[in-house]
Amino acid sequence: MADTPRVAPSPLLSVPGAVPPPEGSPDAGVAWHYGDPFAEQRTATGSVAVVDRSHRFVIAISGDERLTWLHTISSQHVAALPDRTSAENLSLDVNGRIEHHWVQTDVDGVTWIDTEADRGASLLSFLTKMVFWAKAEPRDGSDMAVLSLIGPDANSPAILAALGIAELPATYAVTPLAGGGFVRRMPWPTTDSFDLLVPRADLTRWWATLTEAGARPAGSWAFEALRVASLRPRIGVDTDERTIPHEAGWIGGPDEHGAVHLDKGCYRGQETVARVHNLGKPxxxxxxxxxxxxxxxxxxxxxxxxxxxxxxxxxxxxxxxxxxxxxxxxxxxxxxxxxxxxxxxxxxxxxxxxxxxxxxxxxxxxxxxxxxxxxx
Structure with a gap:
């Protein structure tokens, strides 16, 4: 069952030209497009676009054992994830079926997780229940919000100056931003894709700064079109209650842009992953x-x-x-x-x-x- 979103619709829905998504969309709360979704897609592949993804559910985890603890309850090898790097990860049920997908980033002693708006509360509840005696403290991170920059001109002098950084990070790596938050490079939906996790209170300011620097506003329609073209699934939309990681193409460590590391064990659902990898096909x-x-x-x-x-x-x-x-x-x-x-x-x-x-x-x-x- 889907969670009830815990944040109000984005203030960026009031941007001139913003069109909300159709009823029932998983991207409720952010703009679907700004008047010309095809032009927005072209811009995201040929220049640079900024997408409001502030409906993403954010979780923060502090504590000295946060990474080793996450390692034991998830499919990715994150026990020694270096500071200021990221990885994609899954939580599986006992039969190896996918329950949650998220992106996690470790920055200066805190692990930040962002996931689907309608599944985040369930993920936070699961993580909280699984802490036991570990030195890990999951909490709601709704004071932070996600924006995405997509396109080769994200590396332009104007955008870099707007971000206040000298260069963009490598894939899954992170560069902190002045005033809080960070920018990380993602391997999808294009090879020039960057997520910004910024204070929610500064969301409108960041949007204005990036658009003034040349980034074109683009909606969730553009992001989804590029995501589908890159064959990246979305949990709960492109997966069902029977989906296992091999079916969704999520096998591999961070270097392979996957969410299931095959050289680790001791996590729920591992037996199914190992059996398909060693003996079968999905x-x-x-x-x-x-x-x-x-x-x-x-x-x-x-x-x-x-x-x-x-x-x-x-x-x-x-x-x-x-x-x-x-x-x-x-x-x-x-x-x-x-x-x-x-x-x-x-x-x-x-x-x-x-x-x-x-x-x-x-x-x-x-x-x-x-x-x-x-x-x-």
Missing amino acids: PRHLVMLHLDGSAEGRPEVGEAVTADGRTVGRLGTVVDHFEWGPIALALMKRTVPADTALATGPCAASIDEDSVPAHDEVQPGREAVDRLRGRR
Whole structure:
């Protein structure tokens, strides 16, 4: 069940031209677009755009054992996460199904976590219950808010001067900002993507500073279109209650831009991750679909993807892309060929062949079994 958002709608919704999202959007509370969503996407890929993502749920964790404690209850290797660096992480249930996804950043003795608005309260409750005797203190971090800068011109002298820094950080690294907060580089939705965690009280000031320096306002529509194009899933939208990390493409340590490190153990759901890695393949995988733009209407999140009337997948995010038209993410049965004619809702659909995972890696467990049986 979704959490009730714990912060008011963003003050940036009052910016001239800001259009709120449709009812039921997971991005309620921030602008959907500012009048021209396709131009906003083009700017984010060719120049620089700023996106209000202040609806993200923020958690702060202090305490000397915060990292070693998080390491034991999550899927990422974060016990020795260096200061001023970040990682993506998951919480799994006992069957290895994804419950939470978050980005965490450790800065000057505090771990900052940001996650989906409608799942943050549940994550904070889980973390609080799991503290036991550890020296870790999770708390609501709603006094901080997230903005995203996207585009190659984020590195322009004007933007750097507005940020008050000499250069932008490397992937997952962090540079503190004067007055509180930090900027971190993310590997998605484009290779030139930066999140700012800033005091919520300064949100409007930061927005004005960045737009005056040349960043174009862009809404959640633009961010989502670029995220879908980069094949990055969104928990609760592109995943369901059965999704395991291998299906969502979240396998790998920080160096691999993943959220599940395969060289660590002792976390809930580890057995499923290890079994799929060593002996099996995921039953489903995440792919991008191209939808027929001439159809009347669009399919909804969660609708079935069918082939000859047979359900072969689950639809996730649906969005109109400035170059590709209507696209979507979908969890598809791994055995469905890429050239299969598909349908979802009112639309014909086809799999983007470049988005299909290869699944050709050698499985360590099967290789060991084959050696024992003299097959290698």
